[in-house]
Amino acid sequence: MRRWLPGLLLVSPSIVLIAVFVYGLLGWNFKVAMTDQHDEISPGHFVGLDNFISIWDQERWGISVRHSIIFTVVFVVGALALGWFLAFLMEKGIKGEGGFRTVYLFPMAVSFIATGVVWRWLMNSGTGEQAVGLNRLFHYLGLDFLQWHWFRDQDWGMAAMAIPAIWQMSGYVMALFLAGFRGVSEDLREAARVDGCSEWQVYRYVVLPLLRPVTLSALIILGHISLKVFDLIVAVSGKQIITDVPAIFMWTAVFDSHDPAKGATIASYIVLSVAVFVVPYLIWNARRGNRS
Numbered sequence: 670m671r672r673w674l675p676g677l678l679l680v681s682p683s684i685v686l687i688a689v690f691v692y693g694l695l696g697w698n699f700k701v702a703m704t705d706q707h708d709e710i711s712p713g714h715f716v717g718l719d720n721f722i723s724i725w726d727q728e729r730w731g732i733s734v735r736h737s738i739i740f741t742v743v744f745v746v747g748a749l750a751l752g753w754f755l756a757f758l759m760e761k762g763i764k765g766e767g768g769f770r771t772v773y774l775f776p777m778a779v780s781f782i783a784t785g786v787v788w789r790w791l792m793n794s795g796t797g798e799q800a801v802g803l804n805r806l807f808h809y810l811g812l813d814f815l816q817w818h819w820f821r822d823q824d825w826g827m828a829a830m831a832i833p834a835i836w837q838m839s840g841y842v843m844a845l846f847l848a849g850f851r852g853v854s855e856d857l858r859e860a861a862r863v864d865g866c867s868e869w870q871v872y873r874y875v876v877l878p879l880l881r882p883v884t885l886s887a888l889i890i891l892g893h894i895s896l897k898v899f900d901l902i903v904a905v906s907g908k909q910i911i912t913d914v915p916a917i918f919m920w921t922a923v924f925d926s927h928d929p930a931k932g933a934t935i936a937s938y939i940v941l942s943v944a945v946f947v948v949p950y951l952i953w954n955a956r957r958g959n960r961s
Contacts (some may be wrong), residue, residue: 695940704935711847713930720934722915729937731775732915736827740914741895743831744838749884751835759843760850770847773840781837785904788833792819792905830912834901842887850876851885883915885950892946897939915939 702720706713724730755773759766776784791802796816800808804816819829853876861871899916906912908921915935923932 672845679814681797698933698936698940701929702937706930707928720930721937724931724934729910729913729918730915732910733915733918736912737896737914738780738830739825739827740834743828744834744895745888745891747831747835748838748842749887751839752887753846755839755843756846756850759847768819770844775840776837777841779837781834781898781901785821785832785901788836789905792829792832794818794821802946820912826911827914830902830905831895833905834895834898838891839887842891844888845883846880850881853879885953889946889950893943896942896946 680806701713703717704713705713705716705720707915759770790878793802793804793947794817795801796804796808796813803819807813807815813832817829818826822829857875858871861875863870866874897916898914899920902912902917903916908917915938919932919935919939922928
């Protein structure tokens with residue numbers, strides 16, 4: 670007992686804070702979600718899972734879920750692909766690697782709000798002589814066919830909304846993959862070359878399989894960021910239906926419509942969707958640690 674008691678006393682403040690401000694507030698949120706509370710004063714009555722079921726009948730909820738899926742797929746795939754490609758270039762030892770690493774990682778130091786303000790101008794939907802941002806550049810280059818309505822596009826506006834997020838997070842993914850590349854022993858690569866593998870086969874059969882833990886970690890990080898994205902979208906487009914996602918729907922439900930039960934229900938769905946990404950990863954990581 671004497672051995673673990675000092676350690677327990679040392680971490681006890683953190684345990685208490687996490688228990689109250691993380692799990693306690695999560696529990697309170699789920700409690701509100703299972704009531705019919707529709708204002709900030711009355712506590713409401715217990716209704717069970719009615720709110721979780723009835724919200725699927727609302728058109729706006731379906732739109733926000735669809736937008737979130739599009740944003741998540743484009744953002745995760747784009748950031749993984751671009752981050753891997755940049756790491757591959759760095760791993761090959763290009764000149765000025767330190768400078769390139771700084772440039773690629775610099776967006777990480779910028780908040781999503783600042784990123785959104787800049788990209789709101791870059792992705793302006795104006796066309797022709799009235800265009801600004803990227804559409805203006807395309808016009809000057811005689812590439813008017815590349816001009817697009819960007820985030821104001823009715824069908825794929827959320828795909829455009831993922832571009833600023835890819836720009837900001839691809840450098841972080843690059844750093845993860847670069848560390849993974851540098852962690853692969855050169856002896857393994859040389860052994861594969863001696864066995865007759867081409868450079869592509871070395872990466873295909875030796876390097877890439879060893880990067881699976883890094884890829885999974887990057888996937889989890891990007892996935893949970895995309896599912897709860899709020900500030901970037903508000904900074905770029907504001908609270909519009911055309912770029913609505915669950916986090917924005919939750920904000921408007923609580924602070925604009927003054928409907929705590931609906932807001933808590935949406936927040937609960939966001940927490941559960943993030944848990945789908947995070948919990949299996951934590952279980953897998955714990956099992957891998959026990960095996961090692």
